[in-house]
Amino acid sequence: MKHSNENEELWVLYDGLCPICLRQMAQFKRVCKDPAIHWFDITGQEDWLQQHNIQPMDAMLELHLVNQDYQVIKGLDAFIRLWSHTTLFKPLAWLLQLPVIYPAVQRYYHGATRRRLRKQGRLPKQHCDK
Numbered sequence: 001m002k003h004s005n006e007n008e009e010l011w012v013l014y015d016g017l018c019p020i021c022l023r024q025m026a027q028f029k030r031v032c033k034d035p036a037i038h039w040f041d042i043t044g045q046e047d048w049l050q051q052h053n054i055q056p057m058d059a060m061l062e063l064h065l066v067n068q069d070y071q072v073i074k075g076l077d078a079f080i081r082l083w084s085h086t087t088l089f090k091p092l093a094w095l096l097q098l099p100v101i102y103p104a105v106q107r108y109y110h111g112a113t114r115r116r117l118r119k120q121g122r123l124p125k126q127h128c129d130k
Helices: 019-031 046-051 056-061 076-083 090-096 102-119
Strands: 010-014 037-041 064-067 072-074
Touching (some): 010 019, 046 056, 056 102, 076 090, 076 102
Antiparallel strands (some): 010 064, 064 072
């Protein structure tokens, strides 16, 4: 994983209909005072997402960041990049990049988001078996 540039601007795309996501984003906002971090609720923003080559369902299935060069960082890599902008979570960002830990946490994260959306009735059938 490429290390973050401390001066990079990031747009954090989050699911504003998800209570878990809202709690996480509130926590990040409290600890991440970097003015280069911008928060963007994807609810009702399907056109914007598609203009940036992001499928709306993909944005709900995992955290997405967009940097100032319009590069998309997603999933666990997005958490690592976001956490690297905070003093509190920077050690966790480093830890999650370790080869033994990264794949296990990635599998757990993907499973957890699918379970959350399935429980909320927002996971289309084609995504249920992945």
